[in-house]
Amino acid sequence: MGEIKRIGILTSGGDCAGLNAVIRAVVHRATEGFGWEVVGIHNGTAGLLSRPVEAETLDLSLFTGTLLRMAGTILGSTNRGDPFDYPLPDGSRVDRSDEMIEGFRQLGLDALIGIGGDGSLAILRRLAQQGGIKLVGIPKTIDNDVGLTEVSIGYATALWVATEALDHLQPTAASHSRVMVLEVMGRDAGHIALSAGISGGADVILIPEIPYRIEALAKKFEELKKRGRNFALVVVAEAVRTESGDTVTQRGAGSGSRYGGIGHYIADRITEVTGAETRVTVLGHLQRGGMPTPRDRLMASIFGVRAVDMIAEGRFDRMVAWSSRQAIDVPIADAIASYQAVDPAGPLVHTARGLGICLGDD
Ligand code: F6P
Numbered sequence: 438m439g440e441i442k443r444i445g446i447l448t449s450g451g452d453c454a455g456l457n458a459v460i461r462a463v464v465h466r467a468t469e470g471f472g473w474e475v476v477g478i479h480n481g482t483a484g485l486l487s488r489p490v491e492a493e494t495l496d497l498s499l500f501t502g503t504l505l506r507m508a509g510t511i512l513g514s515t516n517r518g519d520p521f522d523y524p525l526p527d528g529s530r531v532d533r534s535d536e537m538i539e540g541f542r543q544l545g546l547d548a549l550i551g552i553g554g555d556g557s558l559a560i561l562r563r564l565a566q567q568g569g570i571k572l573v574g575i576p577k578t579i580d581n582d583v584g585l586t587e588v589s590i591g592y593a594t595a596l597w598v599a600t601e602a603l604d605h606l607q608p609t610a611a612s613h614s615r616v617m618v619l620e621v622m623g624r625d626a627g628h629i630a631l632s633a634g635i636s637g638g639a640d641v642i643l644i645p646e647i648p649y650r651i652e653a654l655a656k657k658f659e660e661l662k663k664r665g666r667n668f669a670l671v672v673v674a675e676a677v678r679t680e681s682g683d684t685v686t687q688r689g690a691g692s693g694s695r696y697g698g699i700g701h702y703i704a705d706r707i708t709e710v711t712g713a714e715t716r717v718t719v720l721g722h723l724q725r726g727g728m729p730t731p732r733d734r735l736m737a738s739i740f741g742v743r744a745v746d747m748i749a750e751g752r753f754d755r756m757v758a759w760s761s762r763q764a765i766d767v768p769i770a771d772a773i774a775s776y777q778a779v780d781p782a783g784p785l786v787h788t789a790r791g792l793g794i795c796l797g798d799d
Contacts, residue, residue: 441748443474445546446495449481449557450516452596453579453591453725454508455733459552461500462741466605468497471749475744476544480513481553482520482560486533491745492544502527508594509724517693519560538568547571548748554589555773557757562769565754567748573747574756574769575740579724581628584775585767586758590740593732595622595724596632601721603637603670610668613714616707618671620700620719629724630674631785632792640669641795643703645676646779647786649797651706656794658711673700673706678705739764 446463448456454780460477478484479491487712489604504511518524523533541549541564548571551561558574576583579595600620603782610617619639623629627644634642641657643649658669675696678684687697697719704715729737743764747755755766779786 441547444548445476446550447478448510448514449553454594454729455590456510456735457504458737459741464495464744477512481515483515484538490540514564525641559773571753573744580624581624585772586775588759593730599633600637614667616669616713616715618700618704619718620673623674625676627674630672632674635673639672641671643673643677655711712746
């Protein structure tokens with residue numbers, strides 16, 4: 438194995454809180470622990486397409502105490518432009534993977550740390566295989582759906598933001614005798630909805646993993662009324678479908694279609710069936726920002742240090758993971774293959790049911 442002197446780092450996919458804390462940990466460990474140089478590649482894999490490649494040397498002078506506490510990523514990121522199926526302005530698609538690999542070569546890097554969710558890690562792995570790049574992965578996503586790790590960076594902060602939203606909605610719901618519907622992100626997994634719903638005292642939680650009937654919600658509201666409750670809190674994950682099975686999507690400027698809007702559908706149906714007054718909050722990208730929670734900063738620090746150690750140990754094509762209070766590493770391919778949605782028979786669903794929360798199916 439060649440000697441390591443200079444490593445690259447990039448953040449890919451949707452940003453989240455805690456990414457700067459990972460970058461900070463990597464730079465500390467690599468420069469102080471091993472005397473390596475660290476190069477930050479800009480805008481995820483997109484930076485590798487520019488000539489000269491968009492990148493900068495990262496050193497400890499950057500980390501004055503602010504970045505640990507700051508959401509976003511100083512390197513920039515992208516969740517568009519699969520290098521193997523890259524969209525051109527005329528609508529056609531081309532394979533630009535060789536250009537990206539050439540960009541990586543131009544930086545003279547001995548290894549790469551890629552911070553991404555399952556989609557980004559799959560792309561990075563394919564690039565690494567094709568270009569012989571020594572890759573170590575770090576899982577990050579507010580969706581918390583990366584397999585083989587109990588923790589992904591960004592989830593804890595998103596969960597905090599969604600729970601706090603319920604804290605803010607409850608008093609106004611009670612003051613106006615309303616049903617408040619909170620739509621949260623999570624892509625195809627209901628982790629944020631389920632955990633925030635439990636933590637924030639929701640009465641109903643709808644997740645894509647459990648089919649629902651509006652009548653079940655109506656029954657829950659009736660029970661609440663009988664107990665003297667004049668309001669209800671409903672959390673809906675963005676990938677929940679309409680009763681006829683359609684996904685609800687929105688078109689964002691400059692990007693393809695993405696989830697968004699199911700909260701309005703659910704609120705309208707609640708009003709139709711129960712006559713209740715409803716209001717909808719779509720939490721959206723607020724969940725990706727905010728000051729990273731201590732948990733996200735801690736895990737970012739653990740993962741960043743461990744990823745550098747993995748390079749020193751020659752443990753490539755692997756992802757850092759958290760399991761039973763230990764930082765371990767697993768094959769990236771296995772992590773991608775074990776996509777982690779909510780387990781309808783798992784402990785959190787059991788907890789929600791134990792609390793009397795309606796999941797729409799009873
Ligand atoms: O994967 C993270 C995530 O925030 C999802 O929860 C959400 O569906 C999506 O990204 C939004 O993507 P964009 O940043 O393109 O709007």
